[in-house]
Amino acid sequence: MSISQVVKDLKGRLDGKVAIITGGGSGIGYESSILFAREGADVVVADINLKAAELTVDRIKEKFPLHVRKHTAAYKVDVAKEEEVKKLVEFTLKEFGKLDIMFNNAGIMHPHDDNALNTDEKVWDVTMDINLKGVWFGCKYAIEAFRRKPNKAGGVIINTASFVGFLGSATPQIAYTASKGAVISMSRELAVNHARENIRVNTLCPGPLRTPLLMDYLNTEEKKNRRLAHVPIGRFGEPIEQAQAALFLASDEASYITGTELKVDGGITAAYVTSDEACVNIPPKNYYKPQAEKK
Numbered sequence: 001m002s003i004s005q006v007v008k009d010l011k012g013r014l015d016g017k018v019a020i021i022t023g024g025g026s027g028i029g030y031e032s033s034i035l036f037a038r039e040g041a042d043v044v045v046a047d048i049n050l051k052a053a054e055l056t057v058d059r060i061k062e063k064f065p066l067h068v069r070k071h072t073a074a075y076k077v078d079v080a081k082e083e084e085v086k087k088l089v090e091f092t093l094k095e096f097g098k099l100d101i102m103f104n105n106a107g108i109m110h111p112h113d114d115n116a117l118n119t120d121e122k123v124w125d126v127t128m129d130i131n132l133k134g135v136w137f138g139c140k141y142a143i144e145a146f147r148r149k150p151n152k153a154g155g156v157i158i159n160t161a162s163f164v165g166f167l168g169s170a171t172p173q174i175a176y177t178a179s180k181g182a183v184i185s186m187s188r189e190l191a192v193n194h195a196r197e198n199i200r201v202n203t204l205c206p207g208p209l210r211t212p213l214l215m216d217y218l219n220t221e222e223k224k225n226r227r228l229a230h231v232p233i234g235r236f237g238e239p240i241e242q243a244q245a246a247l248f249l250a251s252d253e254a255s256y257i258t259g260t261e262l263k264v265d266g267g268i269t270a271a272y273v274t275s276d277e278a279c280v281n282i283p284p285k286n287y288y289k290p291q292a293e294k295k
């Protein structure tokens with residue numbers, strides 16, 4: 001086998017691709033940024049928390065020094081602000097020359113999100129602004145960038161929704177649930193609208209995860225166990241498990257997949273009654289230490 005063939009075979013699953021990952025400073029976005037970089041992508045780690053995004057980039061550079069030449073970059077963005085999302089995409093085109101993958105992953109779960117009667121309009125609005133409008137803005141400017149590429153090269157959009165887009169929660173979070181259902185519907189329509197432009201749009205639908213977003217909300221053992229009772233696999237998911245699924249959707253291995261919802265949820269959306277036996281499976285380790293453990 002020739003050297004060039006060996007080098008070719010060593011190529012990563014995202015080699016030569018340029019990706020933006022929003023919410024790249026923590027949880028799913030953090031693991032995905034590192035995994036996408038490991039697979040050869042140039043990654044713009046975008047987050048409202050610039051320090052967190054920079055730590056992700058530091059981690060990529062530390063882990064994969066070759067990527068220093070590949071200009072992995074941290075970028076501060078509030079996805080709820082259209083002008084900032086537009087500038088994020090412009091920055092990526094200027095620095096990296098193109099955009100291939102837009103992973104609209106940033107999202108919040110507001111601590112005062114409640115049922116229809118108790119949720120303040122401001123909580124509803126801020127949730128929709130980030131979780132839904134932010135995803136729309138990301139899609140809008142990604143599609144514009146994809147259209148500028150020669151030969152209708154297109155691109156890939158992955159939007160993070162949630163299992164609550166399919167299931168109602170008796171522990172209410174009305175704005176969050178509505179926002180995630182809307183992300184799923186919007187993504188399907190975008191997929192259909194832009195399929196002939198070689199643009200694939202899919203949603204990643206995580207189950208309950210061991211990330212700050214959910215763990216800050218479920219801040220007692222009782223609250224955690226209330227959720228776990230519904231998860232057939234019997235444990236919270238790990239961000240790396242979402243990152244692996246996002247990597248698949250982003251890669252050419254998913255070239256015939258668009259308009260779908262990839263549920264990575266420990267079986268929660270398939271369950272009626274779950275077993276009361278103790279959980280025996282061992283969670284996979286996140287490949288890289290979460291930010292909190294690094295400090």
Ligand SMILES: NC(=O)c1ccc[n+]([C@@H]2O[C@H](COP(=O)([O-])OP(=O)(O)OC[C@H]3O[C@@H](n4cnc5c(N)ncnc54)[C@H](O)[C@@H]3O)[C@@H](O)[C@H]2O)c1
Pocket residue numbers: 022023024025026027028029046047048049052077078079080105106107108109130134160161162163205206207208209210211212213214239
């Ligand atoms: N954790 C779960 O159990 C779970 C389950 C289903 C879906 N999700 C979804 O997965 C996505 C990622 O969640 P996570 O668990 O990794 O959360 P996380 O809180 O660990 O990370 C979210 C990141 O988004 C950033 N962010 C928040 N608001 C932003 C904004 N306006 N602009 C830019 N960045 C912003 C935060 O700074 C943070 O770094 C979210 O969309 C979330 O709704 C999470």
